[in-house]
Amino acid sequence: MNKLWTALLALAVSPAWAAYALSLGQPPKYPAGFQAFDYVNPNAPKGGSLSLPVAGGFDTLNPFTLKGDHESGISLTMDTLMEKSLDEPFAVYGLLAQDATLAADGLSVTFRLNPKARFHNGDPVLAKDVAASFHTLTQDKAASPVYRFYWNDVAKVETPDSRTVVFRFKQRNAELHMTLGSLPVFSHKSYPKGLAAAANRLPIGSGPYRFAKAESGRLSEYRRDPHYWAQNLPTRKGRYNFDTVRFKYYKDDSVRIEGIKGGQYDFVQENIARNWARAYPESILQKRQLSKHEWRHSNTAGxxxxxxxxxxxxxxxxxxxxxxxxxxxxxxxxxxxxxxxxxxxxxxxxxxxxxxxxxxxxxxxxxxxxxxxxxxxxxxxxxxxxxxxxxxxxxxxxxxxxxxxxxxxxxxxxxxxxxxxxxxxxxxxxxxxxxxxxxxxxxxxxxxxxxxxxxxxxxxxxxxxxxxxxxxxxxxxxxxxxxxxxxxxxxxxxxxxxxxxxxxxxxxxxxxxxxxxxxxxxxxxxxxxxxxxxxxxxxxxxxxxxxxxxxxxxADRHRVIYRNTLGIPTTLPKYYSPTDWVLSSAWQKQ
Incomplete structure (x- = not known):
């Protein structure tokens, strides 16, 4: 085992050191007590709205079931245990969990929950909610099997006190303690009778947005929670700034193109080269205060x-x-x-x-x-x-x-x-x-x-x-x-x-x-x-x-069109989806 990895594990796994961050293969980029990620504007103003196109439609607001066509924005209503950095190959920082400790033998990880964390119904986020979320996603037969594969090496979950969660592993797994940080946590009151009995029910989350409305599989809308418990945490500072986020669904790509030219969307990623070259005359975009941009990225293309x-x-x-x-x-x-x-x-x-x-x-x-x-x-x-x-x-x-x-x-x-x-x-x-x-x-x-x-x-x-x-x-x-x-x-x-x-x-x-x-x-x-x-x-x-x-x-760059009234951080992340990054990090210019 090389010296760098040994030092990193010593930081993350020593029983005396609860880590504010976990990183795989190299030290975390951001130090303890950092203010905000480099790819956000920590002073971004709140307000305005963001409208985005989404292909297809939806027939369920339950994001976890195998069956159904899922709505795209429900994740905005839920926080995860930790937040992934977009500047590093794999590093996560505290969100619902204020810190994490990997056991010296690598066979368990302990998360301590932030005492300020609250669900939208006012309840505190507790260890029993984390355990219930994990069990629902991995043991409920109606859940997508993706979760079972993802966390297959978890043997059991323990809750030694109300704000401490311990995941014990079947065997050593180099990244399992970190991938558990992406667990979406929802209240244990969300699905008391299981997912199959709540095929169209929203989870009770603690995220930056609350669900506002949906219109017959064609539109969904979310409102920013002005009392969001985590808005001043380093992993949330300067993020999720729009008061309203709308997802507008389309069945045919020609509808999306006409929607762009008609000014229905504030931000669009264009993946089709022919559209990029021919579908958006500059004169039409200017009338809608829209412009085209190409952003470089370092993403693995898969x-x-x-x-x-x-x-x-x-x-x-x-x-x-x-x-x-x-x-x-x-x-x-x-x-x-x-x-x-x-x-x-x-x-x-x-x-x-x-x-x-x-x-x-x-x-x-x-x-x-x-x-x-x-x-x-x-x-x-x-x-x-x-x-x-x-x-x-x-x-x-x-x-x-x-x-x-x-x-x-x-x-x-x-x-x-x-x-x-x-x-x-x-x-x-x-x-x-x-x-x-x-x-x-x-x-x-x-x-x-x-x-x-x-x-x-x-x-x-x-x-x-x-x-x-x-x-x-x-x-x-x-x-x-x-x-x-x-x-x-x-x-x-x-x-x-x-x-x-x-x-x-x-x-x-x-x-x-x-x-x-x-x-x-x-x-x-x-x-x-x-x-x-x-x-x-x-x-x-x-x-x-x-x-x-x-x-x-x-393509080694993202092609995007967005309204000139959007504020965009000056620093691009290294590894990112442009739509997700803009949704979480852009703002409405005042």
Whole structure:
């Protein structure tokens, strides 16, 4: 264990030292008694309103259930035990918990609650509320299984006194004491009969906003609590400044675009390159006091792409999956449709030093060698697979390669179609959440048809899409593996065998591989960031050799449009979602 990590653990785990902050792999950036985060204005005025667009709709105000289309803003009404810093790979600072102590043996963490913390009904936030929140999220059968995967290594919760909570662990877990800091805490009075009996009930929270109203799945509104208990804490100073926050839901992206030009929204993140280039004439934006901006970021981009469901044919065959990846013409799409604004995603940790490169070396190779015979030999002997390019010769050579792979998989060309031994055509359905990818899909559909593959496209509304995604009822769909600067327990939700068999998990591909199972254990137990990086690279390498996703693209900057009346902090955070940051840190100019 290196000296830095030893010193850090000594600060955080000594029974005599209750830590104001917890950090993974390096000391906390902000010292004890800091005034505010660097990426906020601690003197920001309160007042005004903020209107934001949200895709889809909602049919429940209960944010924790597996079933239903959830409303987006309920988290504003709840505080967590600790607050994550946006300037560090992984560091959390006190919120509901005024301090935390990791046991010397690493098998428990103790949170002491701030005596000033109050729920919106006036009750103090007590240890029994924290325990009830944890038990509801991890033991209630109606809850999303994401929470169970996230905190699976918690053995029990103890409340030795009214403001002390102890989480005891089944085994050492390098980040569990910190991920518990993200636990949303709600009153034990919220769901006395369980989540299923309160399918549309709001939790009783203690957050900076109170729910105000909702209008038939199209609009929700929140009002700032002027008596918010934490407004002067360092983790809240200068934040959550708008008196009113509105979420306006839309079903079609054209509605969102017209809403921007019509001045219905105060802030918008634009993810579609064509819209950014052509949809917003400067003259129209100026009339609405709006302007365009590009903000740099250091976020790990994760992996966006077309995920293939390995649970069903034809994608249970790795050769078919390889063919799909070979047939996708990113370069033409980027040039013709995206104005050259994107870079190709190539890893589950894209834009990060945790992405595997070349051949395995050093700590990564040593970890892979421990897995041994459960790995295909090419994982250790060959370079990690990179997405093919069409820049030099166009897509034709790659389509020929894809067809050869499909013939190797047992298909033969007959009357313009690839068919299997029973004469059944090679056909699959692409489940799309909307029209955003319409032109991309159409181009790929035409290219696949040239080699005899039929891709049917099914566009579903948000509720149907989420239901089918949760039930793994698709052949192929679009998704994002949203990895962070400090990957951890969420990897089990993405790639474990248990998650593959649990509806509602995020193991969309259905990955269940013995080598992956062993590598995942290294996200639970590591002593320093070097070991975590080796685990991430090893996992990335094995997954990329499984060819479970057709990689898409990413941008190294955020494209945003906002009203000139918004005050924006002068310092950008390093790792952030622009909408979340603006909601929490911007203000209305006076």
């Amino acid at each position: 992996m966006q792409g077309y995920v293939m469901n390995l649970r069903r044919p034809p994608f249970d065959n790795i050769l078919v999956r390889q063919a799909m990846i070979a047939s996708f013409d990113f370069e033409s799409l980027n040039s013709r449709l995206f104005y050259g604004s994107y870079r190709r995603s190539n890893s589950f940790f894209t834009n990060s030093n945790m992405a595997a490169t070349g051949k395995a070396e050093g700590d990564e190779k040593a970890l892979l060698e421990q897995v041994g015979k459960q790995l295909p030999p090419e994982v250790l002997t060959r370079n990690v697979p990179e997405p093919p390019t069409t820049a030099a010769e166009g897509v034709r050579p790659n389509l020929l390669k894809a067809r050869a792979l499909l013939e190797q998989a047992g298909y033969r060309y007959h009357n313009g179609k690839l068919v299997d031994k029973q004469g059944k055509p090679l056909r699959f359905e692409f489940l799309s959440p909307g029209k955003t990818y319409e032109r991309v899909n159409a181009k790929w559909q035409r290219d696949l048809a040239k080699i005899g593959v039929e891709m049917a496209i099914r566009t579903a509304d948000s509720a149907v899409f989420q239901k089918r995604l949760g039930q793994f009822d698709f052949d192929m769909t679009i998704t994002v593996y949203a990895n962070s600067e400090s990957p951890g327990n969420e990897q089990f939700n993405f790639f474990s065998c248990q998650a593959a068999q649990t509806q509602g998990s995020h193991n969309w591909a259905g990955v269940c591989h013995p080598a992956v199972e062993k590598i995942l254990k290294n996200f639970e137990h590591f002593d320093n960031r070097r070991q975590l990086t080796a685990a991430a690279r090893a996992l990335d390498r094995v997954l990329r050799h499984q060819y479970i996703i057709v990689p898409n693209w990413f």
